[in-house]
Amino acid sequence: QTVVTQEPSLTVSPGGTVTLTCASSTGAVTSGYYPNWFQQKPGQAPRALIYGTNYKHSWTPARFSGSLLGGKAALTLSGVQPEDEAEYYCLLYYGGAYVFGTGTKVTVL
Amino acid sequence: QVQLVESGGGVVQPGKSLRLSCAVSGFTFNSYGVHWVRQAPGKGLEWVAVISYDGSNKYYADSVKGRFTISRDNSKNTLYLQMNSLRTEDTAVYYCATLDVFNADFDHWGQGTLVTVSS
Numbered sequence: 043q044t045v046v047t048q049e050p051s052l053t054v055s056p057g058g059t060v061t062l063t064c065a066s067s068t069g070a071v072t073s074g075y076y077p078n079w080f081q082q083k084p085g086q087a088p089r090a091l092i093y094g095t096n097y098k099h100s101w102t103p104a105r106f107s108g109s110l111l112g113g114k115a116a117l118t119l120s121g122v123q124p125e126d127e128a129e130y131y132c133l134l135y136y137g138g139a140y141v142f143g144t145g146t147k148v149t150v151l
Numbered sequence: 152q153v154q155l156v157e158s159g160g161g162v163v164q165p166g167k168s169l170r171l172s173c174a175v176s177g178f179t180f181n182s183y184g185v186h187w188v189r190q191a192p193g194k195g196l197e198w199v200a201v202i203s204y205d206g207s208n209k210y211y212a213d214s215v216k217g218r219f220t221i222s223r224d225n226s227k228n229t230l231y232l233q234m235n236s237l238r239t240e241d242t243a244v245y246y247c248a249t250l251d252v253f254n255a256d257f258d259h260w261g262q263g264t265l266v267t268v269s270s
Contacts, residue, residue: 043213078252080196087246088188088196090258099256131196135252138201138210140186145195 044068046134046143053149054122062146063114064132070113075134077115079108082129091130092117124150153177153259155247160264167237173230173247173261181205181225183257186250187232189243190263199245200232215241237268 045067054060064077071077079092090099092108095115105121115132127150132143159171175185187199200211200221209221220233230247244263251257 076252082196087248087260087263089260090250093252093255097255099258101256129195133198133250133252138208139212140198140201140210140250140252141212142188142196142198 044136044141046132046141048130048132048143048146050144051147051149053151054119056122056124056150058122059118059120060122060148061111062117062119062130062132062148063111064116064134064143065114066134066141068136071110071115071134073110075115075136077108077110078133079106079115079117080131080133081126082131088131119148122148122150126150153249155249155259155261157245157247157261157264160245160266162267162269163237164270165237165239165268168233168235169237169266171232171234171245171247171264171266173232175228175230175247178249178259180223180228183249183251185223185230186248187221187230188246188248188250188260189241189266190246191240191243194243197243201250202230234266237266239268242266242268 047065080088082088096108109116130146154176156174186201202221218236222231246263248260
């Protein structure tokens with residue numbers, strides 16, 4: 043069974059920068075896994091931020107960026123705002139099936 | 152605008168069955184694949200299943216393979232999830248979603264429907 047692992051929690055100061063990563067138990071994450079990133083706030087459905095590794099949706103703030111880093115997918119938040127406090131999930135595509143990451147709780151403090 | 156509205160959730164005993172529905176409007180339903188995603192109380196997201204635009208291809212998470220069946224009726228703009236042999240660990244909010252991981256701006260989710268498996 044494929045497991046996609048993220049940091050359980052990260053804390054960042056307002057205006058700071060934080061990088062979340064997403065690792066696959068099958069090996070290095072490449073662009074072929076089409077990494078997507080989602081933000082979920084309490085009581086709400088998730089909302090996509092990044093698709094295809096590093097492409098933003100029209101609603102995605104410029105401070106969010108996606109990349110590949112050391113065999114993992116990565117989401118970087120630069121100039122963090124208080125409203126960025128949320129749970130973040132990556133999603134990887136395995137040629138038909140998909141797997142969500144375990145999620146990262148980002149606290150802005 | 153795009154709307155996805157789930158229904159069919161409720162309380163069911165272990166081993167029993169339940170069918171969820173997702174009524175879709177606001178886009179050309181028969182042109183897109185659609186997904187089911189679930190979230191157990193206080194837990195993370197779990198991808199459950201996807202069906203292609205015409206129903207010819209279906210994929211499932213290992214945790215539900217052989218027990219759940221995804222289907223669609225393009226004439227009714229409706230997605231379904233037939234859940235059999237339910238287990239307590241299937242307790243979750245179930246979302247239908249468009250989840251287009253390849254293209255921009257096609258990310259739409261329903262409000263979710265709660266399934267509770269309990270004796």
